[in-house]
Amino acid sequence: MPNDVKTLEHLTLDLDRFLPYKLSILSNRASDAIAQHYSDRFGLSVPEWRVIAVLGQSPGMSARDVATRTAMDKVQVSRAVASLVEARRVKRDGDEADGRITRLSLTPRGQAIYDDVVPLALHLEEVFLAALTPDERKALDRLLDKLTDRIAHLHVIPARSE
Amino acid sequence: MPNDVKTLEHLTLDLDRFLPYKLSILSNRASDAIAQHYSDRFGLSVPEWRVIAVLGQSPGMSARDVATRTAMDKVQVSRAVASLVEARRVKRDGDEADGRITRLSLTPRGQAIYDDVVPLALHLEEVFLAALTPDERKALDRLLDKLTDRIAHLHVIPARSE
DNA sequence: GGCAGATGGTTTCATATGAAACTATCTCGC
DNA sequence: GCGAGATAGTTTCATATGAAACCATCTGCC
Numbered sequence: 001m002p003n004d005v006k007t008l009e010h011l012t013l014d015l016d017r018f019l020p021y022k023l024s025i026l027s028n029r030a031s032d033a034i035a036q037h038y039s040d041r042f043g044l045s046v047p048e049w050r051v052i053a054v055l056g057q058s059p060g061m062s063a064r065d066v067a068t069r070t071a072m073d074k075v076q077v078s079r080a081v082a083s084l085v086e087a088r089r090v091k092r093d094g095d096e097a098d099g100r101i102t103r104l105s106l107t108p109r110g111q112a113i114y115d116d117v118v119p120l121a122l123h124l125e126e127v128f129l130a131a132l133t134p135d136e137r138k139a140l141d142r143l144l145d146k147l148t149d150r151i152a153h154l155h156v157i158p159a160r161s162e
Numbered sequence: 163m164p165n166d167v168k169t170l171e172h173l174t175l176d177l178d179r180f181l182p183y184k185l186s187i188l189s190n191r192a193s194d195a196i197a198q199h200y201s202d203r204f205g206l207s208v209p210e211w212r213v214i215a216v217l218g219q220s221p222g223m224s225a226r227d228v229a230t231r232t233a234m235d236k237v238q239v240s241r242a243v244a245s246l247v248e249a250r251r252v253k254r255d256g257d258e259a260d261g262r263i264t265r266l267s268l269t270p271r272g273q274a275i276y277d278d279v280v281p282l283a284l285h286l287e288e289v290f291l292a293a294l295t296p297d298e299r300k301a302l303d304r305l306l307d308k309l310t311d312r313i314a315h316l317h318v319i320p321a322r323s324e
Numbered sequence: 325g326g327c328a329g330a331t332g333g334t335t336t337c338a339t340a341t342g343a344a345a346c347t348a349t350c351t352c353g354c
Numbered sequence: 355g356c357g358a359g360a361t362a363g364t365t366t367c368a369t370a371t372g373a374a375a376c377c378a379t380c381t382g383c384c
Contacts, residue, residue, distance in 0.1 A: 010273070012219050013280045015231075019287050020192040021215075022306050025233050027189035029313045030182040045370090053183075057174050064332060069177075071187050075372055078334055100332040100379045111172070118175045125181050131312035132305065140305045143298055144184050150293035151191045207340090226362060237342055240364060262349045262362040 034124050038117050047072055047080035049117070052106065055090065056114035059105040062095070066104065089113060196286050200279050209234055209242035211279070214268065217252065218276035221267040224257070228266065251275060 015021050031046070038044045044052070050070045055061065061069070067077045081104060084090035089110035095101040106114060129137055177183050193208070200206045206214070212232045217223060223231070229239045243266060246252035251272035257263040268276060291299055 010218075010277060011280050011284075013215060013283060015215060015219060017303070018283065019291065019302075020189070020196055020283075022303075022310070023185065023189040024193055026306055026310045026313065027182070027185040028233060029310070031186055033313065033316070034182055047370095053175060053177060056172075057177060062332075071190060073372065074333070075335090076370095078332095079370090082334085098332085098380070102333085115172060118173050121175060121180065121182075122173075127316065128309060128312060129181065131308045136305055136308075139301055140181075140309075141179070141184075143294065143302045143305070144188055146293045146298075147290060147302075148184070148188045148191070150290060151188065151195065154195070154289065209340095224362075235342065236363070237365090238340095240362095241340090244364085260350070260362085264363080 030128060034121060037120055037124070042113050042117070044113070044117075045080065045083075047076045048084055051077065051080045051084060051090065051104075052110055052114050052117070053121075055104055055106050056111070056118070060103045062101045062103065064101075084110065192290060196283060199282055199286070204275050204279070206275070206279075207242065207245075209238050210246055213239065213242045213246060213252065213266075214272060214276050214279070215283075217266055217268050218273070218280070222265045224263045224265065226263075246272065 035046050035049070038049050050072060051066055054066050054069050058065075058069075063077050063081055064074065066072070066081075067074045070077075072080075081090060081092070085092060087109075088107055090104055091107050092102040092104055095103055132140065197208050197211070200211050212234060213228055216228050216231050220227075220231075225239050225243055226236065228234070228243075229236045232239075234242075243252060243254070247254060249271075250269055252266055253269050254264040254266055257265055294302065
C-alpha cells in the first residue's frame, strides 16, 4: 500500500489571497471605523446613517428607492426610517400620484446631522486613502467598479454548473 | 436679502464614489453569492464556513486563533465550533501545556466538506475575476493589501482629532 | 367598472448577534 | 506556594435581523 496518510490530494485555500475574504475583512474594518464615529456622536445605527446619507444626496426618494440604492432590504429600511421619523430627523410626504409611496426627506435636524457627518466621513476616507497615491486611487476605483459591474451581471449563479 | 433658500452651503457625499460604501456593496454581494452555494449544499452558515476554511488551511488552531484570523468575535467562533462539533465536522483536543485552550481540527467529514467547497470557492473567485486582466488582478491585490495594512495601523482612531 | 395579480411598506416571528457576566485555567510577583 | 490579574472559552440576555405573512394601493385586462 502506497501511503496511508493522505498527502497530496488536499487542495488548500489560502485565505490571505482569497479575494472575497480580503474584501470582507477590509470592508468590515473600514465600515466599523466610520460607524464608530457617527454612532458615538449621534446615536445613529448603520442603517439609519445609510438612509440619511442617501436622502442627503437625493431627497424625495421612496423607501424602496433607498433600499435599492443601498442594497439594504426593505424591512431594514422601513425600520430605520420609522426610527428616524420618530426622532424628527426624516419626514414622510405622501406621493400625489401613488398612494402606496411615501416621499422621504431630511428635516432640518436630519440635514444638520448630514452636514456634520459628511465632512467626518470624507476625512476618514482621506485617512484611509492616504496609503495610496492619486494614481493608485484612480486605479482602485476603476477596478472596484469593474468587479461590481461583473457581479451585478452574474445575477444568481445556478446552483451547479455541469 | 441675498437668497432665502440655502444654496451652496451643503456639502454632499456622493455615495457612488465613497470608498467604504463601494467596498461594502461589493464585498457583500461577493460574499452572499458564495455563501449561497455552500449554504445550499452543506447547510453551513457563514461563520461555520469560515471556521472550516481556516482549519482546513491551518489545523490545530485554538478558537481564539480562529477569531483573530477571521476577524470574527469569540462568541461567534464559540458557537460555530459548537455546532460543527455537534455535526462531527470538527473535533476538539485539549492542549497539553495549557488547559484553557482546545486545539481544533477537521474530522474526515469536515475535511470532505472542505475538499468539496474549496474548488467551488476558487471557481467563483475566478468567475468574478474574469472581469480583470492578470495585471489588473495583481494591482488590485496590492492595493487592497496596502489599504488593509493602513487600516490595521490606525487602531481605533480617537473620537475626534483636534 | 371590477377583479386578478403586482408593488410599496409594515408587522410578526423565529433566529442571529454581540456585549457583558461568568467559569476555568494560567502567569507573574512576592 | 499563593493570591491578583490576565486569558480562553461559554452562557446569558437584550437587541438586530430577515423571511414570510400581511395590508393597502395600484395596474392591467375583461
